[in-house]
Amino acid sequence: MRPTVNDIARAAGVSLATVDRVLNARPGVTEKTVQRVNAAIDQLGYVRDVTAANLARQRRYRLTFVLPEAPELFVATLRDALAEAGRSSAADRTEIRTLSFPAGNPHALVRTLRTLNSANTDGVAIFAPETPHVRDAILRLKSDGVPIVALVSDLPNTERDHFVGIDNIAGGRTAAFLMGKFHGKRGGSVMVLVSSMQARDNVERRLGFDQVMAESFPEIEVLPSLENHDDEDITARVVSEVLDARPDLTGVYSVGHGSRALVEVLRAHHRARQLTIVAHELTSVTREALRSGDIDAVVSQDVGHIVRSALRILRAKIDGVGIVPGQERIRIEIVVRENLS
Amino acid sequence: MRPTVNDIARAAGVSLATVDRVLNARPGVTEKTVQRVNAAIDQLGYVRDVTAANLARQRRYRLTFVLPEAPELFVATLRDALAEAGRSSAADRTEIRTLSFPAGNPHALVRTLRTLNSANTDGVAIFAPETPHVRDAILRLKSDGVPIVALVSDLPNTERDHFVGIDNIAGGRTAAFLMGKFHGKRGGSVMVLVSSMQARDNVERRLGFDQVMAESFPEIEVLPSLENHDDEDITARVVSEVLDARPDLTGVYSVGHGSRALVEVLRAHHRARQLTIVAHELTSVTREALRSGDIDAVVSQDVGHIVRSALRILRAKIDGVGIVPGQERIRIEIVVRENLS
DNA sequence: ATGAAAGCGCTAACAC
């Protein structure tokens, strides 16, 4: 039988209330008593039953997800995963609220963040680019005692409690490895399409991609980044231009979270099948393009895992308990036609 | 505020005990009362608090894992994952017991299974080949009311409650896709090394592999399976023979759970780098061989995920609650040098 | 500074 607070109380010769005070590091206990209780705790090997504690405490976890209002399908899949998680969240006493801000509008984002405080939320998960004002808003929330996790794109200068997403440099390296290996030993040139060089994840992916292309596949020329700012018209135009200008093109690397316009243009030009195409994020578009053979490989991250992980981590931070690191490591998934779930 | 049993009792005009009886489908309640309680339940939108129920019930989950005593590193990684899970299992009132049987000894396995019953275990996870006696032993356990999940290799004729592992046909298809794509458009021949054609997962992988090689890469010849029965000496010998007999060999597909001897022989013959090599399961050996470039790709399954999933599913079956399918889907992971955790 | 006692949402004896 596992020892309970009662066993500790008896062993230490104090009351339940005192044990509880020590357990929760609350003031009003003599140092000597604290010692005695702690001695009993590790002598009996006590581990507190978090579920019982939460029951007594009537704990609810009011968690807020802050997501961009963006056209990319990836964000939609993330929202779907969140909605799915919301369905079973009542069972874990979790209330999920989602706040949206227009992508690329840091002011709106900051305004949104300003509405949040420890009185109305117990934890925040945020998918947003890091700008100075955003950083300040997050620091304020943190100092208000609200745990924060960064989703998908890290916010390294905000003291966020955790980053839930893939290592994007390694993601770019993986994309390059696949590009090089699928490409074959002949020379060629690869177009790189990014959504924005402001987005940290995009920059990191491009960096990793360049590293491996240079190291391992020097015979392939990597063209300068084309920025599309997540605008499908821009994408259509710049991709068309390159396609016309470079009949020798052999590959395309789509760095950002959206690939719809790219796939459409490549198909219209009848170039998709001859090119080696590597994209990021599994969405209805990339899924279908993998199936048809238009895209060769997708480097992805499991949005369901990201959401569940964010929830677990926030709850753990709120409860002040540890996490299982292995369970929270978001893997860099490689998806090809044959392992398409 | 979420409604509680008290609210239901009040609304239905009955006592707590009666609500509890209805909730747990226990006998001794008039049909009419049942109706009234159920009406109140869905009128108030009641969802039972499973943690509170488990607290009151003092529920412990005594779970048994039955694993082969096998030389392959993969089994060792599975055991490690289990040990890791065991460390935090006290928090979820779960007691994990591991039973081992000598690989390839169905009698010993059956003897082990016979020691199990509903009095000494609440759920069983088993990684073993399906033989008639094994099937009977499992059916007996099932009819004793013990939930069963099959790990890694399915036991489809045993009415196991769930299979926790990858779709091995798709796993073989994935391996073939990588083999073909990495191989390049020249002809060639691929050696296939299986551990045993008795093992269902091996057979399925080989099947999937052949499908895709025939469909998509007909220019590559796929050689007949070489069985090694997980014996490293046999592996060394047969691989050496083929290597000598087929200087035109261009690829190797390692189907089984172990690849140590294979990697060693290929290195000794200085053939690893020129060949396209695809193996299964991420272990210290395949990890190192990916890093060195000796193995090109590994098709794997996350053992940590497998173990956590098995635990969640068994607990859910015991509690009679549902699972989140997306969370329990074991992904077919593709691991290359650059996304090596 | 410490303790007694009630209660969180649910289950399970034991009455009636």
Next chain:
DNA sequence: GTGTTAGCGCTTTCAT
């Protein structure tokens, strides 16, 4: 058949 009551392991007033 149905209700009363005492917990499960922990937290939290409110006394002392």
